Amino acid sequence: MVNTLLLPELREMLTEGNVAELGEFCTALNAGRTAEFMEGLGDDEAWQVLRHAEVARRAEIFSHFPYERQVSLLGRQDAQEIAELLEEMASDDRVDLLQDLADERVDEILPLLPVADRRDIQRLRAYPDGTAGALMTTEMAKLDEKLTVRQALDELASQSEFLETIYYLFIVGEHDQLRGVVSARQLVSALRSPETPLRDLVETDVVTALTTEDQESVAAKVERFNLLAIPVVDEARHLVGIITHDDIIDVVREELNADAQQMAAISPLDSDFLTVNLFTLSWKRGGWLAILFFTALFTAFALKFYELELNKYAWLAWFIPLIISSGGNSGSQSATLVITGMTSGSLQLRNWRTVMTRELLVSMMLGGFVAASGMLVAMMVAPSVRDALVIPITLFFVVICGCFCGASLPMVFKRLGLDPALMSNPFVAGIVDILGIVIYLNVARLLLN
């Protein structure tokens, strides 16, 4: 929902050039809320309003704009003003934005930034997407291990204007080698004996991420150890950045959405569904559709193989969709449970015996239930009770078979080192379709002939 509450007032202030009120609007609320009230404005109007905030505040409000608006403002507004804004932004966010601008525009903006910022941007841009290096920010509270508690607080007071957060203070030795971490809480506790050296407070056993580490592995560490931020180090354990909790939430969301998409046979999209190129989208969907199509082809051949039975007992064909959808649905239930269990860590590969035993029991209950419903229906259609029995018997085995494939395939994929979410649901459905037809027509052959 776009918040339109203050739109008329804002537009009036702009037309009147009411500097005082616009300045007041930019500072009165918290930055997130300020950005929210500006959602209904056009890009140019929003920029006009922003100019009435001092530059640090401007960057803060800007960072709460929707990402698309951020990119479009960066692409079109005055390069000098953009450079001033970028100077104030978090180092990881500005690099992400620059990646999405046209190269010529980046070449125009970069020279307007101070050397230090420019170097920082160039260094961060060098890390490939999806690694800890690309996710990290370089603004962190970094303190020399030789300082005392009192000195550390003084140092922090001078650093803190440039820092996003100071919940962890990273203690470094020579050449920024990471020695350990002191929490802001510990530092404040230690205020009672201000001459204590930091060395005495430092927790040296720190969970770190390597610059080249995959972002999912970093997110897993942060979740496992309940961290607010994780330090990023290079091979020689030099502290080069930190990754904060808000970026981790994004990674978790991205990862689970990618899983959901893979489960539905879509190669994960790199950008939003609404903005991704249509040919890219067709390609990412069409590839899997083609594979599934050729799997499904086997069902046609299987049915052709049982031509005789189908011609003799025409009513058998009416139940084909019912039978394969029962198998497919129970299979995708099992696959989803196993996949979400594995990604959330509550289910390990070594539990496979438990999983399969439980699935067998559940599938027998489900199969029995579906079979009973099927019997009622078949009685209305089939010429005799004996003939009708084909339907429930088939349904019973098809549901068991669906659950079995659904539960085992993702574990097999995982064991082979593949992503368990990899197109599991439709793949399971495809296999169960074929097995379902084979079961169906063999049961029919046995009972009817």
Place this chain on the structure above:
Amino acid sequence: MVNTLLLPELREMLTEGNVAELGEFCTALNAGRTAEFMEGLGDDEAWQVLRHAEVARRAEIFSHFPYERQVSLLGRQDAQEIAELLEEMASDDRVDLLQDLADERVDEILPLLPVADRRDIQRLRAYPDGTAGALMTTEMAKLDEKLTVRQALDELASQSEFLETIYYLFIVGEHDQLRGVVSARQLVSALRSPETPLRDLVETDVVTALTTEDQESVAAKVERFNLLAIPVVDEARHLVGIITHDDIIDVVREELNADAQQMAAISPLDSDFLTVNLFTLSWKRGGWLAILFFTALFTAFALKFYELELNKYAWLAWFIPLIISSGGNSGSQSATLVITGMTSGSLQLRNWRTVMTRELLVSMMLGGFVAASGMLVAMMVAPSVRDALVIPITLFFVVICGCFCGASLPMVFKRLGLDPALMSNPFVAGIVDILGIVIYLNVARLLLN
């Protein structure tokens, strides 16, 4: 993977009763890592090791144990020792654990806790699951607005032993009424003029959660405003607790997994797949399977309706699974894209025209592609080219119809105020199955007769 690196040493220390080394083991590493090294131990062994840590440290290590082990230790070890441990734990975590213990056991432990903790526990237990109240912790840095910066730091130094974190300092007036927030960063910056009153630093526009607010809505606020913690207030704006970022990651994960399970037609499970009761699981799956079964029944009636065509052109039956699975797969791709887009916030209901236009274009490309493949196959089976044309024409329309239903149904559900993930995928598949058969046999009727 269970970390077994130190298992033999730990067991040896236990048999020898080596107090010094066990004490050293409990303190040398960070608490998360210590817990990791104890994973291979039995519950009783783990408890024996833990007793060698002082109680605050013990609670910290304990909090990193897998949840099941925490419950089982709480259920079986000495009640007095358990009470001491609970006293040190975060207030939200211990309430969760107590909810999972037998009532008699809780009655045994609670009287051993100090009155203040007991009251705190009873108050938190009163909030229903899934609300902000049930998620919050009551340990937070709370400072009176009348304090100066220097006084605030002194006060913090004395409070901080009992606090998890102090990144936000909540400023309260009379009766704990929330006035605003000061970040630890701001407080440290202000150290240069230590007589500044907190009142001058406080940010009064604070995003808050109500105790009764739904946890998903709280998570959305935290994500939107990039908060480290959100204060929880009652109707009269009294500060009663905070919810921290780590609980928010859990909520996001839980919510996305519930969506994934609903998309596969499973009512969301309250507990882990491995531990949930088998009858509960069968019930949660069976209910939806039954609904889907009765939807699928219509396919049988539809096919019966076209009995004549099916008897005359027996080869038509062979393609039934292929056609309905093509529709189902493209439909579940669309549904998943729309659902994940809506839950991640990148797609809004007001974008529906864009979504449908894009889907129409993509589905025509996909349909054309699947139709071309289908033509090749049909040529091998059908008696004439004209007859074979039934297959590609059907496939083309079925894929378009699948994408259309897949993209629109979740948006319709959302518009009706229902959860868009509510069984959309199998529901879409069911509808597309029926439509697919109707399209198929009408195309056949037109072309063949």
